[in-house]
Amino acid sequence: MPWKMSRRRAITLAGAGVGLGAAGLAGGAALTRDPAPEPVSDVVPFAGPNQAGIVTPAQDRLHFVAFDVITKDRDKLVQMLRDWTAAAARMTAGRDAGEIGAVNGEPEAPPDDTGEALGLPPSSLTITIGFGPSLFQRFGLASQRPAVLEPLPRFTGDTLDAAISGGDIAIQACANDPQVAVHAVRNLARIGMGTVSVRWSQLGFGRTSSTAVGQATPRNLFGFKDGTRNLKAEQTDLLREHLWVQPGDGPDWMTGGSYLVTRKIRMLIETWDRSSLTEQEGIVGRYKGSGAPLGADAEFDEPDFTSVGADGQPLLATTSHVRLAHPDTNQGARMLRRGYNFVDGSDGLGRLNAGLFFIAYQRDPAKAFIPVQRSLAANDEMNEYVRHVSSGIFACPPGLTAPDDYWGRALFA
Amino acid sequence: MRKPPLLLAVAAVCTVAACGSGDSGADEAAGGPIAVKATDTGCEVGKTTVDAGTSVFAITNGGNKVTEFYVYAPGDRVMAEVENIAPGLSRNLHVELPAGTYETACKPGMIGKGIRGALTVSGSAPALTEDAKLAEATASYSRYVKSQTSALETKTTEFVTAVKAGKVDEAKALFPIARTYWERIEPVAEIFGDLDPRIDGREEVTEEGMKFGGFHRIEKDLWAAKPDISKDGPIADQLLTDVKEIVQKANAEKLSPLQLANGAKGLLDEVASGKITGEEDRYSHTDLWDFNANVEGSKAAIASLRPVLEERDPALVKTLDTEFANVDTALAKYRDGDGWKLHNQLTQADLKTLSDAINALAEPISKVAAVVAKKA
Structure with missing residues (x-):
């Protein structure tokens, strides 16, 4: 492909079907439902019954952002959601954020795309939206608030910073190229100026979960495989039971959606690094090398909670992470985890400001994240090495299926 | 801000409405003043x-x-x-x-x-033609610049006089007032190369071989723990010389409509990058005076362009009116007597609200230039 080709042109050449599908939405209101004949390998379809970016095979990079709504004008908010939807459809298809583009407009006008993604492939970009509990206190939305969408309770040991917690609207942008993810967030923030204001945002550089059977389990910054027992895209029945909001669960606008919990978990890297391998494996409950549960042979072997070691203590300590987080200890609770490692440089004491930006989707947080975290917060030996510094919960509506759909249409109907 | 390119060199043609304001005493209306x-x-x-x-x-x-x-x-x-x-x-x-x-x-x-x-x-x-409307826009803004430069010279003279007389309190009181007239028209001042940094440069942006002088040098001495302006006489003299030069140049400058549009945006960029952060007036913390003056200057430039904008993009005009009003409301909370609260009296949350209001205004203002440049 020649250099200096516009991003739009590159995509049109690469996969006309997808380009056209997105263009229909970009042009105004129409989201064309023509099935794309041959999707380009690194385009994740934007439309569908569920939002992309949840069971989509976890991409390598994250830019997550939470907004406060600063307008009091409901129509203005709705218009922004329409504009966001059109821009998100374009960007996930590998196109510019605006209809004109980064370099094709009038010279006197600021471009309607910021340009840093020119020449970059779509990179499996997904843009996923969620609405926080605080949004429902305004705009006449109180009656639409799902009962389970409540600010998370305080957990033992929480050291949350309100400035990087919560928010009225969240956007999760995931891509295999960090610049593509940042581009998406930056352009949405720009479109939203005057309507929303960025409250906080977080970059993540390495996925810590796999969400599809084919994906290898990655490692978190403790050096351990993370998310071995995650829900996977292929487990349709389990997803229905544990991930997607079902008819009758709550307000209709959430059917097909999912609840998103975010926790920024700072890891105390330096002290962890000087703990012995035995201590580390004991805390996690898995072997650091293979990821197998202690006492088992392979990563995906079921943990054995009953065996005891020579000292008469359980092989898997009652305070080990794997035991405390396991569905068997939590009334079968399952979540789809989708977290990312982060390093925000170093702190003033020379320590790595690093950890896990935990992301989990679930059908009902009261039956999944909340009881699991309560148990972990109270008992997990890992707590000595982690600090939860930010927290968020968001209701992510279902995907867009109708031609004139936009994010939040059913909610604001 | 860099000097905006003179893409649309529309001369400030004198139209019926545009000329003669100010200094012609010959044609006073009948009946006296x-x-x-x-x-x-x-x-x-x-x-x-x-x-x-x-x-x-x-x-x-x-x-x-x-x-x-x-x-x-x-x-x-x-x-x-x-x-x-x-x-x-x-x-x-x-x-x-x-x-x-x-x-x-x-x-x-x-x-x-x-x-x-x-x-x-x-x-x-007679109704103005499109070109005449653009010419009237620049003429109208030139009138504004003249009124501001005149006050700038007067107030800088008072400030400099106070500094040279060693009157610290008086100089401190005059500092933000003199700067108000400067900040309202700063994009015009920025056209003239070295003069802007000499008058308004901050310590860290002083170029090699150039001495730190101007408003902010005197500000640093005035707001020092033990104010000492006894050696600032030459700096004050130079400031006044530079201000007089820029006043004369600004009054003679023929501005294009595009410069007005870019200037309106440039002033808000000043707010977003320098005033919100408190780096402009880091010793006196009088940034909100400058903030307000930048917004007023931006508003004046947009007001001059208004007849053209109303014809070409009435929806944009409506948005700008709303967002200017929002900025004024947000800022009004920090009014303190005839002046403003100090930057360091505002919380981070206060500053975020102001920043949001400026962003909400600056985005639509960034669209004005293209509307002005559009061929009718």
Whole structure:
């Protein structure tokens, strides 16, 4: 492909079907439902019954952002959601954020795309939206608030910073190229100026979960495989039971959606690094090398909670992470985890400001994240090495299926 | 801000409406000057209907606050203004007005919308063509620049005099006031190369071989733990010399409509990058004075372009009106007497609210240039 080709042109050449599908939405209101004949390998379809970016095979990079709504004008908010939807459809298809583009407009006008993604492939970009509990206190939305969408309770040991917690609207942008993810967030923030204001945002550089059977389990910054027992895209029945909001669960606008919990978990890297391998494996409950549960042979072997070691203590300590987080200890609770490692440089004491930006989707947080975290917060030996510094919960509506759909249409109907 | 390219070199053609404001004494309207009695709470204008042509207003400040007097066309487009009328003083204002509806305003304390009154000008004037409207925009803004530069020179002279006399408190009080006139028209000042950094440069941006001088050097000495301005005489003299030079150059400069548009945006960029952060007036913390002046200057540039914008993009004008009003409301919370709270008295949350309001305004303002540049 020649250099200096516009991003739009590159995509049109690469996969006309997808380009056209997105263009229909970009042009105004129409989201064309023509099935794309041959999707380009690194385009994740934007439309569908569920939002992309949840069971989509976890991409390598994250830019997550939470907004406060600063307008009091409901129509203005709705218009922004329409504009966001059109821009998100374009960007996930590998196109510019605006209809004109980064370099094709009038010279006197600021471009309607910021340009840093020119020449970059779509990179499996997904843009996923969620609405926080605080949004429902305004705009006449109180009656639409799902009962389970409540600010998370305080957990033992929480050291949350309100400035990087919560928010009225969240956007999760995931891509295999960090610049593509940042581009998406930056352009949405720009479109939203005057309507929303960025409250906080977080970059993540390495996925810590796999969400599809084919994906290898990655490692978190403790050096351990993370998310071995995650829900996977292929487990349709389990997803229905544990991930997607079902008819009758709550307000209709959430059917097909999912609840998103975010926790920024700072890891105390330096002290962890000087703990012995035995201590580390004991805390996690898995072997650091293979990821197998202690006492088992392979990563995906079921943990054995009953065996005891020579000292008469359980092989898997009652305070080990794997035991405390396991569905068997939590009334079968399952979540789809989708977290990312982060390093925000170093702190003033020379320590790595690093950890896990935990992301989990679930059908009902009261039956999944909340009881699991309560148990972990109270008992997990890992707590000595982690600090939860930010927290968020968001209701992510279902995907867009109708031609004139936009994010939040059913909610604001 | 860098010098904006002169893409649209529309000369400031004198139209019927544009010329003769200010200094021609020959064609005063019949019946003598219209008396304006300005006080701290009132603005009594002798006549509210006049004939098209030149009107002369004689403004007397009977109040205790320094005041200003404006004649506005719709949308607060400045047709003429006189700044800095001290208590007890009288000033005459000449203005040539085509038929239409206008507003007069006194601004005791030099702040806010002022005390408004209606002014009707009867007679006939041909409608302006597109080009004439653009020319009128630049002419209108030139009038604004002239009024600001005049006040800038006066107030800088007072400031410099106080500094040289070693009057620390007086100089401190005059510092943000003199800067107000500077900040309102800073994009114009920035056209003239070295003069801007010499007058307004901050310590860290002083180029190699250049001495740290100007407003901020004196600010640093005035707000030091133990203020010492005994050696600032030469710096103050140089400041006044530079200001006089820039005033003369600014008044002679022919601005293009595109420069107005870019200037309106540039002023908000100044707010977003320098005032919100408190880095502009880091010693005195009087950033909110500059903040307000930047917004006023931006508003004046947009007001000059208003007839063109209303014709080409009325929705944009509406958005700008709303967002300017939002900025004013957000800023008004930090009014303190005749001045403003100090930057370090605001919380991070306060500053975030102001930043959001500026962003909400600056995004639509960034679209003005293309609308102005568009061929009719």
